[in-house]
Amino acid sequence: MNDLDQKILTMLIDDGRLSFADIARDLGISRVHARDRVQRLIADGIIEKFTVIVNPEKIGNTVSAFFDVEVDPQGIELVAEDLARQPEVRSLYIMSDMMSLHIHTLTEDNKALEDFARRNLLSRRHVVKVNCKMLLTRVKNRRGGTRI
Template sequence: MNDMDQKILAMLVDDGRMSFADIARELGVSRVHARDRVQRLIEEGVIEKFTVIVNPEKIGTTVSAFFDVEVDPQGIESVAQELASQPEVRSLYIMSDMRSLHIHTLTENNEALEQFARRNLLSRRHIVRVDCKQLLTRVKHRRGGTRI
């Protein structure tokens, strides 16, 4: 990847619907050249997909919570897969100790959050410990960019 590719990625992270013509204008290249560069980034797997970012408050999911869940190592993958399929789970990561899951959930209210925890965490086999923290204020958030 060169400097132009980095600039194209930054533009598309900011506005995934940016036209090839607008990208070309920003970079001082032809529309065809901009299209070819974007297509190459897609073909090489640098760009995995284009998506939207939804404001959770506009769709009624105002409670954002983060769970750190300790799991028996023999059950970590099955627990992770089962939890990842739940609609409240927005992201889920297996951490480097191979005993911990980091989970981000969005729910309508505190009651729905408690129901999620009781149904999916507190009674599940292999789960050893659950720690939950609710988001108070978002200072900085990721809008597109590198998948983590």
Template sequence: MNKLDTALLNILIKDARTSFADIARQLNVSRAYARARVQALVEEGIIEQFTAVVNPEKVGKTISTFIDLKVNPQSIEQVAEELAALPEVVSLYIMTDLRSLHIHTLTDSYDTFDAFAKAHIFGRPEVISVECNALLKRVKHRRGGARL
């Protein structure tokens, strides 16, 4: 990757629907070159997918909750996979201590979140501890992905 590729990726991170012609204009390259570089970045696995960023509040998901679970290390992969498959889970990370999961959920109400927690977290013998905080206010977010 070079500086041009980084600039191209930042354009696509901001708006994955940017046309090859617009990318070419912004980078001062040909449309064919812009298309070829995007295709190469896809083939190299640098670009994993093109996706839409949905505003959760507009679809009724107003409760954004962050959960930190401590899990028995021998069960962390299994618990992570099971929780990641649930529709309420937006993102899930295994942390460096190899016994912590950091989870972000979106639900339409506190009652729905409570039902999720009761059904999928509480009472699991693999779970050692739970810390949970609901989002109060967004100050900065990385909508559209990380900047390079």
């Protein structure tokens, strides 16, 4: 990946709907060259997919919480797979110690968050410890922009 590819990625991260013509115009290259570079980024697996970022508050999911969950190592994959299927779970990671999960959830309110935790964590076999922190203010998100 070179400097041109990085510039294209930065542009697409900011607006995944940019046309090849828009990319070409901003970078001073031909539309065909821009298309070829984007297609190569896709073929090489650098771009995995194009998606939409939804403002959760606009659809009624106002409680954003992060769980750090300690799990018996023999049950970590089973617990992770089951949690990944839950609609409240927006992202889930198995951490390097192979006994911790880091989970981001979105729920409509505190009661729904508590229900999720009771149903999926507090009474689950293999779960040893649960730590939950709720988001107060989003300063920077995955798209890279500040939001204050």
